[in-house]
Amino acid sequence: MAGSAFTVSLPHELAALVRARVGSGAFASSSALIREAVRRLALTAAIPEQVGFQEQRVDRKRARTAVRRLLRMRTATTLGAGVSVLDLRNVGRR
Numbered sequence: 001m002a003g004s005a006f007t008v009s010l011p012h013e014l015a016a017l018v019r020a021r022v023g024s025g026a027f028a029s030s031s032a033l034i035r036e037a038v039r040r041l042a043l044t045a046a047i048p049e050q051v052g053f054q055e056q057r058v059d060r061k062r063a064r065t066a067v068r069r070l071l072r073m074r075t076a077t078t079l080g081a082g083v084s085v086l087d088l089r090n091v092g093r094r
Contacts, residue, residue, distance in 0.1 A: 008034065 010018065018030050027033040 018033055021033055022030055025056055027058070
């Protein structure tokens with residue numbers, strides 16, 4: 001695999017972990033382990049952005065639903081003509 005080569009310094013504990021994982025056969029080389037670690041880091045870095053985007057969609061959907069409910073309440077009230085959502089809210093505060 002062609003790519004950029006550079007040196008990485010690790011604390012003794014992490015270097016021992018890399019050697020142990022390579023020695024166990026889980027990875028073919030320390031480079032393979034580091035490549036996999038960086039790939040996973042890249043994936044987890046992208047997740048918060050995706051989650052934020054999904055939350056925005058959900059919030060917009062909830063907002064549209066709430067507005068529709070309020071409009072229905074305003075037009076189809078059984079409390080009589082001229083009663084608004086504001087009136088209902090004020091009654092609830094008493």
